[in-house]
Amino acid sequence: MNQAPTDQALTKLVLDASIAAARVILDVYSRPIAAVEKADGSPVTEADAAAEAVILDWLRPTGIPVLGEESVAASIIPELGDRYFVVDPLDGTKEFIKRNGEFTVNIALVEHGVPVLGVVLAPVTGETFIGDATGAWFCNTLDGIGSDRRSISVASAIRLRIVASRSHGHVALASLCETLNVEADVSVGSSLKFCLLARGDAQLYPRFTPTSEWDTAAGQAVLEAAGGAVVTLDGARMTYGKHDLGFLNPYFVAASSMELAQRAAGEMVKLLD
Template identity: 50%
Template sequence: MSRFDLQALNALAVAAGTEILRIYATDFAVITKGDESPVTLADQAAEAIILDGLKNLAPDVPVVAEEEAAAGRIPHTDGLFWLVDPLDGTKEFVSKNGEFTVNIALIENGVPVQGVVYAPALNEIFWGDADGAFKAVVTDGVVGETEAIRVRTAGDGVVAIGSRSHGGDETQAYLKRFAVKAFVAAGSSLKFCRLAEGAADIYPRMGRTMEWDTAAGDAVLRAAGGRVETLDGQPLGYGKRGRDGETDFANPHFVAFGDPAIS
């Protein structure tokens, strides 16, 4: 398994997050992309920081990043590549509710083997790989004491978590098969991290996502003992390209599980 220094990746995510927060405090403009999703200067500035950092850290590993992809600049990907979403939850950023994240993931043979998720407005950072999953508080740009995290056993009812900006009847219909005792709304890839730290148990996503939206959170969740599956029970894979009638890097509907006993 190929791995890189996660502390270096954390530092890179924090650097990007620092620039995001600087712009967050201004009267920034919002542009609508061709797919009707919003983008801001913060998305672009954070991505530039991450791309430059990954080039120095791993010059031979290609990077697929959201804004570069939107501009048509997508490198060839083979067994090993990075997936980057510099600002996941742009709608949360625009509405200023704080639930947006910086996401950096390493993909090897279709599997997210390392991931960092940083929520700069919430001062929370999560990361994971084969050594486990962890979180810390970030204060003034410094990552604090490391805390190991792990998924929990749900017990007599599950806590479901879902998108603050996306949802619908299909999600509610899926959840009817479980004894849901609470539903929590959250933005961006934080949903995976809440599962990973044992704050929720299941996250169904019955809407459009791209691989850069999910890869880092998926890596953290897997490292914490959880899993992410398509609706037919297969692990969510990465590097999906060249499929008939499908956009490159688009995900199918999926469900993320914390408690390994539920399915």
């Protein structure tokens, strides 16, 4: 097995893999889209499988195991160990089918249960968010390389902005908004929710409905690199590698600070009692 590249080289490799997957996705997006239902009732298109195949090809030379959404659906789960990639080749398939542009390619590197590197790329706009040990930044990848690169970080606010829809969220969401003095919701599809927090456009993302590890790992890496936090309802940092639970996440809250995340988690627990 080859030695893994250095961190900076690994970040570039993950970014390049995401750009390559985006090209495949946009090719499918330009044609009539046929979707079928997976066993869990969620939709899947030819773009999901094609994009994951491209990503796997890019990541294979590292020798690092890959937990991929479509591979898991096909019951292909490698021995993961302490260091592995987590891939959602097309996060927001429903948004893809609706053609609203709010879908992403998500690739993360997890070490010892936490995401330490993440790329979230929106193929239609080219908006790309990256987080690793050096911090978090934004660039546009429509040019195929990533131009207009700039550093991003979380921003606090007295009146919070939330990335969750009051009208389509959990019944407890309206109560949470009231308790935490939420000014407005700025909901978007897919893991772009984490990225809006990372860029300072919002402060809170409470999640009262199920997600899988590939839905959140890259977004969590970006947000934490930007200074934010993602915790489960017990107030602890959300971790990865829950093979025994089918890689499902518990309810969680992402926020612009650990203090806000833990406060919101406490309120969510009260609302769910």
